[in-house]
Amino acid sequence: MTQLSPESQLSSEYYTQAHFHTHGFCVLPSWLNASALLDIRTVAMSELEHAKKPWELEAEVGYPFAPKNLLATGGDTPRRLLQAYSRSPVFQRFAQDVRIKRLMQQLLPAQQVMMAQTHHNCIMTKLPQFSSDTDWHQDYRYWSFSSPNLITAWLALGDENAENGGLRVIPGSHRLALNAEQFDEKxxxxxxxxxxxxxxxxxxxxxLKPGDLLCFHANLLHAATRNNTSKPKVALVFSYHDATNLATPNTRSSSRPSIKLP
Known part of the structure; x- marks a missing residue:
């Protein structure tokens, strides 16, 4: 399986470490070749077709334009399938790939990279007709670690853009000292x-194009609209942190141990 190295992927101005630390995100195009991407996409679409718990349904989150309840039309539409790491060895190989480890060592930076099982670790979807809008938020406001220095690796399994619910971000917002009054009760x-x-x-x-990898900081403000096309938008998403960045005891973040990348 031929894949590009993280060193070559980070070579251009837009995709350097400096860009990530300044803007809070970077995109690494063609992170996977066609064969590796097909392997992951095939398993992901099979998981969606035969969806099983644990999951998060659109009707459960209650975001704008989501089905009103589980009994409404589209009430069984998944927003994301949780615990992706445990669903398939194909996902495990991607999540623990040495290139991911080296990339996270550069971007965090970190000596020992850990993958969080409790946050993201999912097949993220925006399905036609019944997907919802996701309002502006920082992931870290929902997580409990000693430091907000976590990075999400978002692998696009198809095209992602403004029309089908691709992410919007505020560059540099991960470095701002935002106060609680700037956020609502949710x-x-x-x-x-x-x-x-x-x-x-x-x-x-x-x-994003199929096979592109988006990395973004847990404090980066981001949002997304619903999918306004007739095709599903699907991504494989994992989050990483340094081994010294510990989950707060007795919180959701500590409910499952993080996995050490070999």
Whole structure:
């Protein structure tokens, strides 16, 4: 299986470590070759076709445009299939790949890289007709670690863009000292205050091709619309941290031990 090295992927100006640390994200194009991508996509689509728990359904999150309840039309539409790592050896090989480890060692930086089982670790979907909008938020506001220095690796299994619910981000927002008053009771970033509106005016759309890898910081503000196309949008998503960045005891983040990358 021929794949590109992380060193070559980080060589251009847009995809350097400096870009990640300044803007809070980077995109590594063609992270997987066609054969490796097909292997992962085949398993992911089979998992969706024969969906089984644990999952998170659109109706359960109650986001804008989601089905109103589980009994409504589309009420069984998955938002994400959880515990992807445990679902297939194909996903395990990707999550623990030496290139992922080297990449995270560069971006975190870290000596020993851990994969969080409790956050992301999923097949993320935006399915036609019944997907929802995801309002602006920081992932770390829902996580409990000693430091917010975690990175999500988002592998696009198909095209991702503004039309089908691709991510929007606020570059550099991971470095801002945002206060609790800028978020609502559900920890979403308020969109109507003048201070927040000014920041949101800097939003950009992330466009991905199949096999592209998006990495972003846990404090990066991001959002996404529902899928307005007739085709599913699917990604494989894992989150990583340094071994010294410990989950807070007796929280959701500590409910499953992180996995050490070999």
């Amino acid at each position: 920890k979403f970033f308020k969109t109507e205050t003048p201070e927040n509106k000014k920041l949101l005016s800097n939003a950009i759309n992330i466009t």
